[in-house]
Amino acid sequence: MRKAISMLLVLVLAIGMMAGCGTKSTSENTKKDTPAATGDDKTATPTETAETAEPVTIEFWTISLQPTFTDFFNGLIKDYEAANPGVTVNWTDLPYDSIQQKLVTAAAGGTSPDVVNLNTQMALTLAGKGALVDLEAEATAEQKSIYVKSLYDSAKIGNSVYAFPWYASPNIMFYNKELFEKAGLTEIPSKYQDAFEMAKTMKDKTGAYLYNPPEFFSLLFEQGIPILNTDSTAAAFNTPDTVNLLQSFKDMTDAGYLPKTNWGSWDNELKLFETGKLATISSSGSSLSRIKDEAPDVYEKICIATPMTGSIGLSRNPLMNVVVPEASKNHTEAIKFASFITNDASQLAFCKQVAIFPSTTAASEDPYFESDTATLEGIARKMSVDISKTSKDYSLGIEDQGDVQSGVNKVYEAVIINGADIQKTLDAQEKAVNSVLQK
Template sequence: MRHTRFAAAGAIALVGGLVLSGCAASGDDSNDQITLTFWGTYGNGGNSAQTDVLENELIPAFEKENPGIQVEYVDMPYDGLKQKLTTSAAGGELPDLIRSDIGWVAQFAELGVFKQLDGTMSGFEELADAVYPGTLETTSWNGHYYGIPLNTNTRVLVTNSAALEAAGLSAPPATFDEMKQLAAGLSGTDTYAFADSGLSAWNVMPWIWSAGGDIADADLSTSTGYLNSPESVAGIQLLVDLYKEGQVPNLITGNSGATGTSDGLPSGQYASILDGPWMQDIWAGQYPDFEPVYSAVPAGSGGSISVVGGESLVVTESTAHAEAAYKFLEFSQSETYQLGMAKAGQMSVKPEFAQKQADLVPYFATFADQLETARARLPIPQAGEVDTILNDELVPAFEGDVTVEDALTAAAAKIDELLAADN
């Protein structure tokens, strides 16, 4: 299998009493009409285009292919879905299917809420082999897989062409050294070379990975020796040096009064940012004359590596219709579903659809290329704590109170504690 390794299937322990012991068996009665309940957030932020495609095109297509199975979709606000999932799990009132944020998969898999798919779902390995490797990582926990990537995104470098011209560059910076050249070219101007809105894993891991560093070993047993390696230090040091030169605004250290990246880039206050494909529609509405330039994350000694975002499709342990739910998972990976959602703004998780997707949505092409090497953040239940640790330890390094190496060493020690608790 390409880039994947599946452990032998094992029993899943239902932890903490979140799933009732009286749940129905996973078999389906083929003589009865089955209704699958599907919770998701496609309409988050008033995005009716995605819910329209799902409810009016994709679900009807699935039901036509699978007589006897109906799908009832329940849309929820993004911020409310996790809370609803938590309370409903405690009460044993879960749906069959959930469009889960990738950051929730390990947490709810550990609690026994999401069903293990490898070794359980027939054909899962073939489906998993067909997606971007980084997206598959986001569905893993403790050596198994608890979902299938549904839609994805990543961050690429987005630049303001006028700022590039002012810096004397004809193309966006493709390497760490060229980022330094961009900053040098903007010295003495009112434009920052780069801006970002924090120091979480989402923000800093592209720089660490591209520098050749990492946050932990492959077994997720230790962070020390990886997060504070010379390579990881070099990735953060690039940003710290630019910050000290006045080429990165204090938005990165949490200054709430600084101009946000969505306004700072099109206005020319920032020359470059890292961001995702959703920004295109935002700028089209707010800055209709702005034409963003998309390019790969600047490469260091580790190459050009970004971070994976998106959602996964999971089956809950409490479903009474596992086989029917598996059929919908399989359908979610079809060209019909993946390209149907691409038209509505969701990137496909399958490289084989990259060209057709780019034909539909041209600006997705750079993001699809970046996804070939993009990686997942730590797939552990305490991923939110990792973000807090990174931010808390790195801010003093930007402010000059500690060295980057000392900051990453302190962060690694705290992450070691999380990894020990998870193993």
């Protein structure tokens, strides 16, 4: 896949502004006769109209939103087209694991999309090679001003920003109150290492794990241990603090009090939680509906709290973004539509469709998120509001974050799973990460 991405970047840079996107064949999904969103969602209608000198077609690609949200987004698109005569939006929804390859194919065929939904890691990978529009240079001050700054900066490299942040999924904690009662625990764990004694009690008295640690890359973030130096030119995680951190978790996993494998594997955590083998799980509020469907008996035992974190109190807030490829020949119109999809009204309307959290300041402060504290879902929304203030997408601000992240996580694999020497492993992976940064 990395080779494919490189191929895309070369093609994009070569094609440049000649890689048009005016074709109408890349979308089979938008139904122009679908009614616009109604009720509260009508607030998503654009507040400004625009006359275009000539017809413009915007190709809009998203990740895994159909069929659940087909009517909702067709409604937004219909509203946008009505307020912007001459603009047609073609919407294509793609699976997560195929969107990069589709971008390669589109660039090779000269039909780059104009607006694309990417996660932060994908966006940074493309931005680092000049394949995305720098919004700091081309978006208006008004368009850039509406987002929570920490989220807007997630796709920042140097002084450039390459994405409008879209919807976020801040981690909150679900815990099984029955398991806590069985273990005789009255406190809710807040910090990973501070909860070691609680983890021992939980395992001894119930047979369940208290928690599953996050992936090692995220654990370093949450412990405040720098992964890279200040100018992102070299690894910085090979420190005595990291040695001590690894040793403490190795002791716990070797003794069987915490899971040794699958750190940060959400699917595995969910399976353990739904079968009563894990007392807590950190996830977004949207996971509640899945637990309710798959394990209704466990759903009835759930309480909600702030997520467990490392020593600095930071928690993860995975983010989806909207970008404009440099190869689009409609930068101004593409940025305008990307801004519309991610503006206050559109994001708030989307949040009323699913338990996600907006990335704009005004939408995140809307009373809707605190209007219901009688249901688990309402409590989860309220908790997301509070947690969003101390959470972030774990971005390094570099194009090779995927490779760096993999190199860091190999420390965990070697030490915790395979029992390798801690210092030797850190030395080896420091060199591996430095080789990624220096190529």
